[in-house]
Amino acid sequence: MLKDFFGKRKKYASIPSEQAKTDVPEGLMQKCKGCHKIYYRKEMKKNVNVCPNCNYHHTLTAWERIDSLFDENSFQEWDKQLITSNPLDFPDYEEKMKKDREKTGLNEGVVTGEGTIEGHRVAFAVMDSTFRMGSMGSVVGEKIARAIENAKDESIPFIIFTASGGARMQEGVLSLMQMTKTSIAIKRFSKAGGLMVSVMTHPTTGGVSASFASLGDYNFAEPGALIGFAGRRIIEQTIREKLPDDFQTAEFQLKHGQLDKVVHRHQLKHVLSTLLQLHQKGGKSLETNS
Amino acid sequence: MKQILDFEKPIVNLREKIAELKNFTQDSDIDLSEEISTLEKRLSKLEEDIYGNLKPWDRVSMARHQDRPTTLEYIENLFTDFIEFHGDRLFGDDEAIVAGIAFYKEKPVTVIGHQRGKGTKENIRRNFGMPHPEGYRKALRHMKQAEKFDRPIICFIDTKGAYPGRAAEERGQSEAIARNLMEMAGLTVPIICVVIGEGGSGGALALGVGDHIHMLENSTYSVISPEGAAALLWKDSGQAKKAAETMKITSYDLKELGVIDTIIQEPKGGAHRDLEEQARNMDAVLEKSLQQLEAYSKDELLEQRWEKYKKIGDYKLDQSIDL
Numbered sequence: 059m060l061k062d063f064f065g066k067r068k069k070y071a072s073i074p075s076e077q078a079k080t081d082v083p084e085g086l087m088q089k090c091k092g093c094h095k096i097y098y099r100k101e102m103k104k105n106v107n108v109c110p111n112c113n114y115h116h117t118l119t120a121w122e123r124i125d126s127l128f129d130e131n132s133f134q135e136w137d138k139q140l141i142t143s144n145p146l147d148f149p150d151y152e153e154k155m156k157k158d159r160e161k162t163g164l165n166e167g168v169v170t171g172e173g174t175i176e177g178h179r180v181a182f183a184v185m186d187s188t189f190r191m192g193s194m195g196s197v198v199g200e201k202i203a204r205a206i207e208n209a210k211d212e213s214i215p216f217i218i219f220t221a222s223g224g225a226r227m228q229e230g231v232l233s234l235m236q237m238t239k240t241s242i243a244i245k246r247f248s249k250a251g252g253l254m255v256s257v258m259t260h261p262t263t264g265g266v267s268a269s270f271a272s273l274g275d276y277n278f279a280e281p282g283a284l285i286g287f288a289g290r291r292i293i294e295q296t297i298r299e300k301l302p303d304d305f306q307t308a309e310f311q312l313k314h315g316q317l318d319k320v321v322h323r324h325q326l327k328h329v330l331s332t333l334l335q336l337h338q339k340g341g342k343s344l345e346t347n348s
Numbered sequence: 349m350k351q352i353l354d355f356e357k358p359i360v361n362l363r364e365k366i367a368e369l370k371n372f373t374q375d376s377d378i379d380l381s382e383e384i385s386t387l388e389k390r391l392s393k394l395e396e397d398i399y400g401n402l403k404p405w406d407r408v409s410m411a412r413h414q415d416r417p418t419t420l421e422y423i424e425n426l427f428t429d430f431i432e433f434h435g436d437r438l439f440g441d442d443e444a445i446v447a448g449i450a451f452y453k454e455k456p457v458t459v460i461g462h463q464r465g466k467g468t469k470e471n472i473r474r475n476f477g478m479p480h481p482e483g484y485r486k487a488l489r490h491m492k493q494a495e496k497f498d499r500p501i502i503c504f505i506d507t508k509g510a511y512p513g514r515a516a517e518e519r520g521q522s523e524a525i526a527r528n529l530m531e532m533a534g535l536t537v538p539i540i541c542v543v544i545g546e547g548g549s550g551g552a553l554a555l556g557v558g559d560h561i562h563m564l565e566n567s568t569y570s571v572i573s574p575e576g577a578a579a580l581l582w583k584d585s586g587q588a589k590k591a592a593e594t595m596k597i598t599s600y601d602l603k604e605l606g607v608i609d610t611i612i613q614e615p616k617g618g619a620h621r622d623l624e625e626q627a628r629n630m631d632a633v634l635e636k637s638l639q640q641l642e643a644y645s646k647d648e649l650l651e652q653r654w655e656k657y658k659k660i661g662d663y664k665l666d667q668s669i670d671l
Contacts, residue, residue, distance in 0.1 A: 139666050149594070225549075314520070316523060
């Protein structure tokens with residue numbers, strides 16, 4: 059009968075069985091944020107989180123970054139035990155921090171320490187945007203300032219990877235003052251002849267871009283990284299004008315003379331080690347200066 | 349017409365009533381002096397109650413008051429022979445920042461400050477006191493010159509923040525601010541900063557690496573405006589009042605947090621009520637501050653500057669974390 063063709067409509071959506079669900083383990087695949095192609099997560103990881111198709115640079119955690127750059131087993135962490143004391147008694151702040159500590163396995167938004175890159179010993183700070191958006195409060199400022207001071211005392215170069223939305227609201231003006239603290243540390247280091255390299259990764263904005271991120275002897279950035287002082291939405295509201303798509307990208311900053319170089323993640327280790335080598339042979343050595 | 353702030357309304361109303369009664373007694377034979385004196389007593393009690401118990405949000409409104417004295421007014425009242433100099437030698441002249449040299453009690457000093465406008469026309473010219481990179485670079489040029497000629501630097505801070513605009517970003521707002529922080533760190537002359545109105549985030553800080561930081565009682569200094577904080581934290585800029593309290597942005601908060609050195613008292617009702625008295629209060633603090641800083645050698649000066657900022661911030665050591 060003709061009505062059989064119309065009457066056999068399924069009434070309920072089908073739910074895959076538990077068996078079928080586990081066929082594809084969670085997190086096996088990853089969609090590229092640039093070209094939306096789907097890749098094996100493992101494959102993407104092997105490519106240091108850069109899309110093999112469109113070169114989109116996905117976020118790296120602090121430890122992924124460290125693993126991708128340092129000679130094996132050469133990294134030693136500093137000031138791991140520093141954590142926030144919630145100086146403004148800000149509501150819910152400590153719980154949020156606890157959650158982020160559990161989520162990321164980090165104690166704060168930056169990992170500092172020393173290690174070797176192709177044999178060159180350096181002091182290092184790497185921010186992690188998965189921890190409170192990499193925001194800078196007292197601990198982040200303190201750890202970075204201490205790392206710079208250590209670099210000065212040890213007469214080794216300092217390399218920082220920035221990834222931060224800016225100052226941390228929950229520590230108010232104390233966060234703001236970390237910009238000053240770190241900048242003075244850089245001045246002292248620079249006066250002693252120290253080499254500082256800043257590599258801005260996605261995103262580097264607000265108080266972080268307006269302090270140490272911009273104060274390297276060389277300022278690099280990863281392709282496509284968002285870099286700027288004020289947020290796009292605030293600017294659009296202020297000037298009542300739609301901003302171009304490439305506004306505040308690394309490429310935009312390069313074009314406007316705000317960066318030395320945009321470096322692909324695959325080339326980073328090579329560029330950094332070459333730079334370290336160039337500063338070892340020529341120029342003032344730290345020893346004679348400090 | 350003077351701008352009347354919400355919390356001042358009871359005072360203003362009572363003052364008007366007293367004035368009315370006074371007029372009335374003048375024009376008629378009835379003697380109301382007893383009533384007037386009762387009301388005047390009540391007025392002074394009311395003023396004490398209100399001005400003596402300002403909430404953070406009241407101070408925010410005071411800091412933003414349209415008649416609040418600006419950098420140029422303090423310069424006129426505290427210094428002599430001020431000459432303003434223009435331009436950053438790179439791009440242009442940003443009138444949101446004024447800079448120049450003058451005598452302070454017969455001593456040459458460099459004076460730099462954010463400059464808001466009085467009235468719409470001047471405000472547009474001065475971009476409401478929100479600088480572009482060229483403003484910060486002009487400031488830095490003058491600071492370097494101050495160092496060359498061994499002049500102390502006095503900075504007045506009064507801005508909502510660095511201007512969030514397209515051109516500002518293109519010319520390196522971040523770099524300009526960062527550069528000032530780093531270069532101010534190394535200047536071998538005393539730097540004294542006074543927050544006179546709003547101290548808005550990085551845009552304020554770029555003139556704020558002082559050996560001493562003083563704040564007018566009803567000024568504010570913060571990482572973000574209360575409206576911005578409310579929008580970010582609670583997705584509702586209407587909660588600015590609450591944010592003003594949570595964020596700890598008043599002079600008293602900053603003193604407690606160890607960020608500033610001195611709170612400069614304001615006349616009853618705010619700096620705009622009596623500019624001369626305000627200038628005198630500031631003068632006393634400036635003079636002492638300068639005396640203290642001039643006692644340092646150049647090396648000592650840089651060392652104490654580092655020690656001062658190194659201490660700012662709060663954290664703890666969690667020994668349970670495995671090393």
